Amino acid sequence: MAEKRIRVIVAKPGLDGHDRGAKVVARALRDAGFEVIYTGLRQTPEQIVEAALSEDVNVVALSLLSGAHNTLFPKIVELLKAKGMGDVLVIGGGVIPDADIPGLKEAGVAAVFTPGTPTGDIVKFINENVK
Amino acid sequence: MDLVKELFEGSRLALARSITAVENEYDNAIDIMKAIYPKTGNARILGITGAPGAGKSTLTDKVVKHYLDQGKKIGIVAIDPTSPFSGGAILGDRIRMNDLTLNENVFIRSMGTRGSLGGLSKKTADVVKLMDAFGMDLVIVETVGVGQSEVDIVKNADTTLVVLVPGLGDDIQAIKAGILEIGDVFAINKADRDGVDRLNVEIEMMLDLDSREVQWRPPIKRTIASKDQGVDELIEALDEHFEYLEDSGELVARRAERTRDEMIAMINEQIGRYVAEKVVNSDEFNQQVAAVNERINDPYTVVSNVMTSVLK
Numbered sequence: 001m002a003e004k005r006i007r008v009i010v011a012k013p014g015l016d017g018h019d020r021g022a023k024v025v026a027r028a029l030r031d032a033g034f035e036v037i038y039t040g041l042r043q044t045p046e047q048i049v050e051a052a053l054s055e056d057v058n059v060v061a062l063s064l065l066s067g068a069h070n071t072l073f074p075k076i077v078e079l080l081k082a083k084g085m086g087d088v089l090v091i092g093g094g095v096i097p098d099a100d101i102p103g104l105k106e107a108g109v110a111a112v113f114t115p116g117t118p119t120g121d122i123v124k125f126i127n128e129n130v131k
Numbered sequence: 132m133d134l135v136k137e138l139f140e141g142s143r144l145a146l147a148r149s150i151t152a153v154e155n156e157y158d159n160a161i162d163i164m165k166a167i168y169p170k171t172g173n174a175r176i177l178g179i180t181g182a183p184g185a186g187k188s189t190l191t192d193k194v195v196k197h198y199l200d201q202g203k204k205i206g207i208v209a210i211d212p213t214s215p216f217s218g219g220a221i222l223g224d225r226i227r228m229n230d231l232t233l234n235e236n237v238f239i240r241s242m243g244t245r246g247s248l249g250g251l252s253k254k255t256a257d258v259v260k261l262m263d264a265f266g267m268d269l270v271i272v273e274t275v276g277v278g279q280s281e282v283d284i285v286k287n288a289d290t291t292l293v294v295l296v297p298g299l300g301d302d303i304q305a306i307k308a309g310i311l312e313i314g315d316v317f318a319i320n321k322a323d324r325d326g327v328d329r330l331n332v333e334i335e336m337m338l339d340l341d342s343r344e345v346q347w348r349p350p351i352k353r354t355i356a357s358k359d360q361g362v363d364e365l366i367e368a369l370d371e372h373f374e375y376l377e378d379s380g381e382l383v384a385r386r387a388e389r390t391r392d393e394m395i396a397m398i399n400e401q402i403g404r405y406v407a408e409k410v411v412n413s414d415e416f417n418q419q420v421a422a423v424n425e426r427i428n429d430p431y432t433v434v435s436n437v438m439t440s441v442l443k
Contacts, residue, residue, distance in 0.1 A: 004155050005218070005245070030219035035243050040226035047232045051225060054232075054239055056147040084144050 008059040016066035028119035075106035167264035174263035178288030188227035192358040206262030210274040213243035297326030322353035
């Protein structure tokens with residue numbers, strides 16, 4: 001009777017205070033049947049990774065609009081690996097220039113969803129890629 | 132088992148993964164619980180409940196900080212409702228507790244209710260046990276206090292704190308919700324709002340009307356959690372209640388009753404599972420349903436026969 005439920009942490013690293021996008025995504029993921037742990041604004045990578053660990057999530061979804069994604073996203077991927085959570089799917093979203101996406105993917109971010117992405121695409125990606 | 136060994140050695144990841152195994156009923160869940168059971172029974176368990184928006188998470192955050200100052204290790208199980216439509220949930224209690232995330236003496240885990248028939252109270256109790264075995268001095272279960280499953284969760288606690296706020300309704304609401312039966316300590320949070328005195332009087336009156344013969348009169352404390360006001364007094368009341376439980380022998384009695392309730396619930400669950408798998412999923416049962424539906428037979432005879440065959 002194992003009842004696996006995909007758990008996603010939706011987190012906002014860094015200093016920008018705009019969380020409407022993150023909330024829209026959180027709601028869409030909830031409606032897709034996921035358990036969404038929402039941690040609120042201005043989280044450090046350490047806080048996000050510790051929350052991801054305690055909550056034993058399958059996915060870390062990061063939203064960032066401040067421009068610090070090239071620093072913060074890879075940091076979070078690294079910290080997850082260091083904590084034995086290398087199997088967690090990391091995805092990102094927000095105002096991220098196309099030119100930065102290949103570098104982020106190389107750093108271990110599985111996918112980047114920029115503004116305009118239908119939320120259904122994110123749900124589909126998670127369903128197809130969570131091990 | 133490696134996972135349990137790592138849990139005993141203090142691995143937070145092992146604790147997190149054990150909780151997942153238990154919550155999702157993975158194949159190794161029972162073995163984990165068997166292995167950790169001997170190390171349970173040491174933590175003090177505090178239930179915190181109250182209406183949505185009463186300030187439970189914020190108050191929990193403050194209460195935890197006060198206990199951390201005393202050098203305690205604390206586990207928090209934060210429960211939020213699962214959507215009955217999608218099965219998903221937004222678990223947002225951590226937002227109020229972000230300061231605690233990086234404290235190595237705190238472990239916070241969010242849980243969705245996942246439908247009240249899914250045995251939430253048992254799983255919550257198991258998660259509490261995992262944190263207990265991990266070495267927590269105090270485990271706090273925080274949940275919205277409406278509905279049967281949440282009241283059941285409170286049965287897992289040694290002390291139950293009910294958080295109320297002024298202005299949510301009249302005294303009839305308090306009787307309706309049944310919260311007075313479960314509260315060992317009451318906090319009137321957001322006590323800088325209008326209506327505090329009236330709410331205080333109403334709770335006192337309700338407590339006066341309590342017909343059960345008990346030694347403990349639940350105290351009512353006023354708090355403003357967001358400003359950390361009244362929390363010291365609240366902690367005192369919580370500690371007094373626990374001392375009362377210990378001194379009166381009620382702690383031993385409550386825990387014995389809990390063990391008994393848990394075992395009965397486990398037996399019921401196993402029987403239910405057996406019936407669901409072996410009886411309900413059979414052609415024979417479907418034919419019997421059809422026969423009853425066409426009034427060829429009656430359900431009372433059929434069920435009685437089913438029970439006879441199950442209990443053979």
